[in-house]
Amino acid sequence: MIDISPEQARTLAAIMAHGSFDAAAAHLSVTPSAISQRIRALEAAVGRPVLTRARPAGLTESGQAVVRFARQLELLSADLAEELQPDQPPDRTRLTLVINSDSLHTWALAGLAAASGTVQLEILREDQEHSLELLRSGAAAAAITATAKPAAGCISRRLGVMRYLPVCTPAFAATWFGAGAAAEALATAPVIVFDRKDDLQDRYLRRFSRKPLQPPRHYVPAAHEFGEAIRLGMGWGMMPEIEIGEDLTRGTLRTLSPRAQVDVTLYWQQWRRGSAALAGVAGAVQTAAAVLR
Template structure:
């Protein structure tokens, strides 16, 4: 049995959070030498390296597991304090979540607001196809992701499906798609892309043509501004159906193809050994997603 000392695990978590041995030492109010000694003792206990001594430091797979343990231990300690001292106002648990921009922009914040008086939240914005890495390496306690299979040490719950529609302004449609959104026209019509990780527009383009289509691209990496770029006529792009329903009814935006859409399944993954606070956040996110996804 591997015996991990909590102090050593929390030291590793501090190194990751603050970026270096020296910064972790300052945060923990100990010497850098003491931090190094704790890491060496931890690696002896684990039997393998827990980090790569780069700048910033990089965790090994074993180190990721130890950091998850440290942060889970902090959450469980908060639960225990509340149980042992029921009359004392507990300190708010700090939770780091990974949520994609479109979920934040359209449906997730009302759910988080329902529990904001009980926890302290740090929200990391990351594409839903890439959010699991932050969960695996211990940077976050929970994430919204497209992956249904639970990451190591985590549980997974289905939230629903976000449907995206390819849309543009009526003026843009009249200029570019008067004869329909054909592959030939889509190769020339400007498109709005969120960032270099955004694959939604290309997924739609692949559904139109087997040949790769490479239209002119504008990159706008913010959910509100992404939609505004489309509304200003800079190009076409995919927006969540729940965001554009009213605009489609008013015809301030129009679909490139009324039958076209791209569906993105969303799942909530969190540390299996979490806390009551994390479970409350999960329940609030599910409640917010249920009527909309």
């Protein structure tokens, strides 16, 4: 049996949260020597390194598990304090979540607002294809992700499907797609991309050519401004169907072709050993996700 003390786990979490042994020592009101001793004892208990010896220090896979343990202890301690002192006003539990920009912009905020009365939330914005690393490292307690398989120490629940449609303005379509959105036109028509992690537009483009199409690209890394760039005619792009219903009805936007879409299934992943606060947020997010397909 591996015997890890809460003090050792919290020390490792403090190093990662504050960036160095010295900063962790200041936060915990101990000496840097005490921090080093705790980490040596922790690695002896684990039987392998928990930190990569680099600047800044990183976590090994074992270190990630220990930091998750430390964060879970914080949540469980808050639950215990509330249970032992039911007459005292409870402190608001701090929770860090990872949510992709489109979900936050279109549907997820309603769920977070419903749960916000009893918690303090920090939202980390990350693409749904890349959010799990923050969950694995212990930096976040839960994430909206496109990965169904649970990360180590986590559970996964399906939320629904975000449907994306390739859209542009009628004027843009007349200029670039007069003969239809065929491969030749898509290779030259400007496209709006959220950031360099955004693969949605390329998923759509791969349907039309065996070779990757490389049209001119504008990078607009904010959900509202991304949509505005398309509405202003800077290019075409993939937008959530639940965001553009009125645009399609009014004719201010049109799809590039009939039945054109890219579907992304979203999942809620959270630490397996959660807390009442985390369960409450999870329930609120799942309720808000009812708008998804």
